[in-house]
Structure formats: C-alpha cells, structure tokens
Amino acid sequence: MVSLYELGIFSGVSLMRLPPWPDDLVGWPLDTAKARFSSEHHGDFNKWANALATLPPLTQLQVSYADTVTAAGTVDDVALTAALQQLHPWRKGPLQIGNTTIDTEWRSDWKWARVAPALGDLSGERILDIGCGNGYFGWRMLAAGAKEVIGVDPTLLFCMQHLAIQYYTQDFRNWVLPLKAEELPSTAQFDTVFSMGVVYHRRDPLDHVRQLAALTHPGGRVVLESLIVEGDADLIPADRYARMRNVWCVPTVTRMQAWMAEAGLINIEVVDVSPTRVEEQRSTAWMRFESLADSLDPNNADRTIEGHPAPIRAMLVANRPNTAIQGASE
C-alpha cells in the first residue's frame, strides 16, 4: 500500500500530502479546505497526522460496506489499534479494520436502517452529505449504488478519521472535506443531499433547508434528519439541550415539513420517528467521554438533565421539483 500521508513543513507549518480530491466540485473553496489539514488550523493536527503516518499496511484487502464498514485483511492489529486510538473519540460507525472493531459511540447503522428503505437504489447518484462526521454513511451510500459521495464536516478530527479508513478501503469515491455548509456554493450539483443531525445546530434553519434544496438537481432528493419534540411548539433551549451547547431550535415534525415546503420541496414524506436510546449512543472503548446516559435525568429517562424532553429524531425525505424553485439562489 502506498502511504498517502506524508507530512511536510512549509513556512513553519505542518501540512499533509492528501489523496487526489475530486476535480469536479465547481466553485468550491478547495484551497481553503486543503489548507485546513495543517498545524496552523488545529493544534492537534501533528498528533493526528503522525497517527496516520504510523498506520500499518494491510494485505489481502477485502472491503464490505454492510452495517459494520469493514476493510478485512492481514494487518498488525496492535500497531493499528495504537494508531487509531490517537484519533479518539470515534463517534460514527461501527467500523472494522483487520480484526479490530472500532466500537463507535453511535450505532450509526441503526440510523441508516431507518432511512435506507425509503431511498432504495442509489445507482449512479452523486450525493452530498452535509455534517457527515467521519463519512460512515458515505460508505453505506456507495454500497447502495452511489457513484460518488462528497461529505463535508468542519471538525478536522473527523476528516482525519475518514483518511484513516480510506487508507484501508483504498476507495476514492467517498470523501470528507473540512468545510461548513455555509461555505458551499448553492448551485445544484447533487442527485441527493443529506443533512442529518445538523439543522438544530443552525441559527437560521430555514436558510439551511433552502440551501439543501438549492444544492439538489431538479427532480433530486433532500434527506433532512433532526432532533424533534412532540406536540405543537418547537423547543428553543434557553441554554443547553442534553449537554449540547449549540442547539438553537428543536423543531416539531410539522415545523420540519413547513421548512421543506417553504424551501420549495415537494412529496415531503416522514419516513421515521424514533427515540434515541442509550443502546444507540453510548460510551465505549473508542469514545471514552460521557454520552447520552450522562445527559438524561438519572431519575427520569424521559427527560434530559436540563428537564427537556429526551431525544427523539425524525427523518424526512422530499423532492426538488423538476421546475426551478421560486427565489432559489442560482
């Protein structure tokens, strides 16, 4: 295997040699994104880059993108575990390299199982996953037929985790670029656009949903997943929600539908509403910080420690109409 992750020092800043990114992202700030793989952008970059540089080679590679995204083969599992643990905390998975299972904080395969039946065959699709974490869902999308998946996530550690996994899968159809949604050009470039677990972090959620619509080809699909509250009123947390600081609005399902309709989307379908349980989001050897169990009221699991309703999530799918959306920014 070719090591892709050489470190170089340029003007006193450590930068990494990256694998070849897709060259068809028209108008994207790719130079800005590349410059973020640097010690100037993040104080832990050198530690993470050194972890990538020490990943042991794997032979007899066999990939499978089932519930556990797997690169099977022969590898030094001790050296592998030591390198991958340098990229702690691992949140989205499960993932497996050689004999090492990365038991991530989230059973993300459960979320995928909720949306996949509604999406069906993704053959030939070019997909955008906004706030994609380490790109776990991108591998699942490839297995469902997608031609290419572009993920964006501003958390550099998740981009480094993706590079570690991609080093083993040697599959250059699924990408995670360190970009924020608001840095992307709002031009229709994708067959399906996902935003899962992001909209409640946005101060202007309607603007975010409008952007999802604008990024989608006419006739394409938008997948919007969010924490929700039951009842008639959105929850606007005065402070934290389940210990998360940056939750601005937890909508009702009706509000999510209204955002999608307002953004010009049609055929809006609620494909799943499920509570998040401590079996789905939990601390593990690969995510040793506190998790959902520590965010719930110890005397009442229906409430967060702040007294809000415990997490429930809804998954909605809609289409961009074949005609232009009124007022879309293209």
Ligand SMILES: C[S@@+](CC[C@H](N)C(=O)[O-])C[C@H]1O[C@@H](n2cnc3c(N)ncnc32)[C@H](O)[C@@H]1O
């Ligand atoms: C709750 S996680 C959801 C991850 C994954 N989509 C899922 O459903 O499991 C939210 C993700 O959004 C990312 N994020 C936060 N602000 C963002 C922004 N402005 N644009 C894109 N992603 C963002 C975070 O880094 C984080 O990985």
